[in-house]
Amino acid sequence: MxxxxxxxxxxxxxxxxxxxxxxxxxxxxxxxxxxxxxxxxxxxxxxxxxxxxxxxxxxxxxxxxxxxxxxxxxxxxxxxxxxxxxxxxxxxxxxxxxxxxxxxxxxxxAPGTALRRNGARAGDALWVSGTIGDAALGLRDGAHPHLARRYLLPEPRLGLHLAGIAHAAMDVSDGLVQDAGHLARESGLAVEIAAASVPLSAPARAADALAECLTGGDDYELLLAVPPEHDAALRDEAARTAIPFTRIGRFLPGVGVRVRDARGDEMIFERKGWSHVR
Amino acid sequence: MxxxxxxxxxxxxxxxxxxxxxxxxxxxxxxxxxxxxxxxxxxxxxxxxxxxxxxxxxxxxxxxxxxxxxxxxxxxxxxxxxxxxxxxxxxxxxxxxxxxxxxxxxxxxAPGTALRRNGARAGDALWVSGTIGDAALGLRDGAHPHLARRYLLPEPRLGLHLAGIAHAAMDVSDGLVQDAGHLARESGLAVEIAAASVPLSAPARAADALAECLTGGDDYELLLAVPPEHDAALRDEAARTAIPFTRIGRFLPGVGVRVRDARGDEMIFERKGWSHVR
The missing domain is CATH 3.30.1330.10 (PurM-like, N-terminal domain)
Known part of the structure; x- marks a missing residue:
């Protein structure tokens, strides 16, 4: 019962x-x-x-x-x-x-506090928890224990109190670029991601496979849309839970997802997500 | 929500x-x-x-x-x-x-009214809704529209108010004999079924396949354990909902399920249920 x-x-x-x-x-x-x-x-x-x-x-x-x-x-x-x-x-x-x-x-x-995917507003920053790309690299090459572990055993980001802080949220299962695009589309907005800001683990940085990290899946990190005035509250919540959050982009009027490299040039991906193991 | x-x-x-x-x-x-x-x-x-x-x-x-x-x-x-x-x-x-x-x-x-499988008591009668065996016959031979329909589209027996009437209940999905045995086992009892009492539809009677009806599956009829003093209440509820119920056996101390034919001899089945379509 x-x-x-x-x-x-x-x-x-x-x-x-x-x-x-x-x-x-x-x-x-x-x-x-x-x-x-x-x-x-x-x-x-x-x-x-x-x-x-x-x-x-x-x-x-x-x-x-x-x-x-x-x-x-x-x-x-x-x-x-x-x-x-x-x-x-x-x-x-x-x-x-x-x-x-x-x-x-x-x-x-608590009643009325559920986070949804369609609440992002233009001007909100895009934040992501943890690091991105480890699982995709771990699937491709299981030799590195941290990366292999991240594919096999995701860490659900439970315990955060984000009501009143985030306007929208979703978890990254199909790849950062694709899922950020989902969040934007469901909110009727565009989203821009600064690729150089996306948090990578040390082994993922060493793998030198940024595009794979950004479009790989199975991260099970959280994407948040947070207005600038709630930055401090998010940082407090991150500190309280020891879950790191990184600001990686912003929502703006329009449609689609754009990813810019460190020089500001748009990165084009062959595919915006993945379909898990083939 | x-x-x-x-x-x-x-x-x-x-x-x-x-x-x-x-x-x-x-x-x-x-x-x-x-x-x-x-x-x-x-x-x-x-x-x-x-x-x-x-x-x-x-x-x-x-x-x-x-x-x-x-x-x-x-x-x-x-x-x-x-x-x-x-x-x-x-x-x-x-x-x-x-x-x-x-x-x-x-x-x-309503709180506390959920029917369970483990509440039957020795002396309770075993009742079943509707008719048994149609779906199994419909699976074997789809030529008869009633039987074919009974396989394809079960009729869930919703809307009954059985709290206070039945001591235990379950639905028949794996065959009458096997599921009556489940009900008995979970209640720590044996159950005896009078095969001649089991309700059959006219086309099922015409098929002359009693053993197949008793052990076939996909009936999605309800099995109930009802004490004799609640007979009248069950009949009233059956009349209110237009869902027919038939008394087909009784629970008694012991273990196992026994099926007796019209002469009182025990019927032995090669298998007590089935495993759906092969």
């Missing part, structure tokens, strides 16, 4: 992950489970909600054995404890050609 | 359906959508809950085109109107080998 905590509103979100698309068939089973759960937790983080519980359906190919599921369940149990949420229901069905994991997540928040 | 109606509790349930397992690749797209939604609505009916909304994730093979999805969406829209529920969220992903439809459904009910 699910009752929202007194005085709180519920939010719900659902995401599915397909073997060979969102995760690799050979990824460790506990990390497959945790990644899918965390991508859903990231959706809650982007709404400013706290986790409550989730429902899980699994479509299972005959190639997956009991050991796989023991590890998969252990991964879920680990992250349930870590993030304080419970399994509320679900269903497991054999007969699938690929493993398909579908999760519906439920969260709660 | 999802807030339970004032004074109501939320219930949630999730079910996935796989092409080739729960529905046939060639089934009409609108009926695939409606069937998956209705199997979830049937879960709400078995809890005694009213529908509120649902979330949908689709894993989509490249063989499905725009016409498929237009028809699929039209099917969802039809049943959303029919059952008064809204789509609360979801996710669509390409790259699957088969169509996988996962639905999480949310319902509401």
């Amino acid at each position: 699910l009752i929202p905590p007194p005085g709180r509103e519920l939010v719900v979100s659902a995401d599915a992950a397909i073997e060979g698309v969102h995760f690799r068939a050979g990824d460790p089973p506990d990390l497959i489970a945790r990644k899918v759960l965390r991508t859903n937790l990231s959706d809650l983080a982007a709404m400013g909600a706290d986790p409550l519980g989730y429902l899980l359906t699994l479509a299972i190919p005959p190639t997956r054995d009991d050991a796989f599921f023991a590890a998969f369940a252990a991964g879920l149990a680990h992250d349930q404890r870590q993030f304080g949420l419970t399994l509320l229901g679900g269903d497991t069905t054999a007969g699938s050609a690929q493993l398909v994991v579908s999760i519906t997540i439920l969260g709660h928040l | 999802l807030i339970p109606p004032p004074g109501r509790e939320l219930v949630v349930s999730a079910d996935a359906a796989i092409e080739g397992v729960h529905f046939r690749a060639g089934d009409p797209p609108d009926l695939i959508a409606r069937k998956v939604l209705r199997t979830n609505l049937s879960d709400l009916a078995a809890m005694g809950a009213d529908p509120l909304g649902y979330l949908l994730t689709l894993a989509i093979p490249p063989t499905r085109d725009d016409a498929f999805f237009a028809a699929f969406a039209a099917g969802l829209a039809h049943d959303q109107r029919q059952f008064g529920l809204t789509l609360l969220g979801g996710d669509t992903t390409a790259g699957s080998a088969q169509l996988v439809v996962s639905i999480t459904i949310l319902g509401h009910l």
Whole structure:
């Protein structure tokens, strides 16, 4: 039975992950489970909600054995404890050609405080949490442990209090450029990104693959639209939660997303996002 | 945003359906959508809950085109109107080998009134709604329109007020014998079914396939455990809702499920349920 905590509103979100698309068939089973759960937790983080519980359906190919599921369940149990949420229901069905994991997540928040994608205003700055591109590089080359880890195990940016600070928010799953474009489009605006401002980890800087970082996916960092007068409040919230935020661009009237390099020239990408593992 | 109606509790349930397992690749797209939604609505009916909304994730093979999805969406829209529920969220992903439809459904009910599977008591009668076996026969041979329809489009038994009448409830998805056994096991009891009492439609009677009816699946009728002193109340509720109920057995101390034929001899089945379409 699910009752929202007194005085709180519920939010719900659902995401599915397909073997060979969102995760690799050979990824460790506990990390497959945790990644899918965390991508859903990231959706809650982007709404400013706290986790409550989730429902899980699994479509299972005959190639997956009991050991796989023991590890998969252990991964879920680990992250349930870590993030304080419970399994509320679900269903497991054999007969699938690929493993398909579908999760519906439920969260709660103070009434009226949910962050949305369509609230950015012209003049708002575009901010991003953490670093960008690690997961895409980790998918391409698993040799570097930090990058490999960032692909396998995203860190949902829960616990921030952004109501009253950000006008709009979403998480980066399909690539920074593409998702910044989503935020702009849903808000009826254009967005401009200063590529040199985008925060990169030391190994990502060393990889010298800026375009790949900007268009790669699976970051699960937060994009925020924040008016200049809330800069100080955002910095305070970043300090309180130890989640770094970096200002990387701005929203302006118009349509589309433009990325400028350090000299101010527009960067053209062959594709603005990606479609996960091929 | 999802807030339970004032004074109501939320219930949630999730079910996935796989092409080739729960529905046939060639089934009409609108009926695939409606069937998956209705199997979830049937879960709400078995809890005694009213529908509120649902979330949908689709894993989509490249063989499905725009016409498929237009028809699929039209099917969802039809049943959303029919059952008064809204789509609360979801996710669509390409790259699957088969169509996988996962639905999480949310319902509401008066606090403390949810029907469960583990509440049957020794001495309770086993009741079932509607008729049994039509869907299994319709799957085997689609020539008879009533039977074919019963496979393609289950009728969720919503709207009953069974709190205070039934001690336990569940819906029949995997076959009457198997699911009656589930109800008994979860209640720590045995159950005995009088095969001759099981309600069959005229075309199912004409098919002369009692064992197939008793063990076939996809009925989506309700099984109830009702104490004899609530017989009259159940009959009143059946009359109010025009949903027929038939007494087909009883719960008793012990374990397992026994089915007796008209002479009182035990019927032995090769399998106690089924695993949907092969």
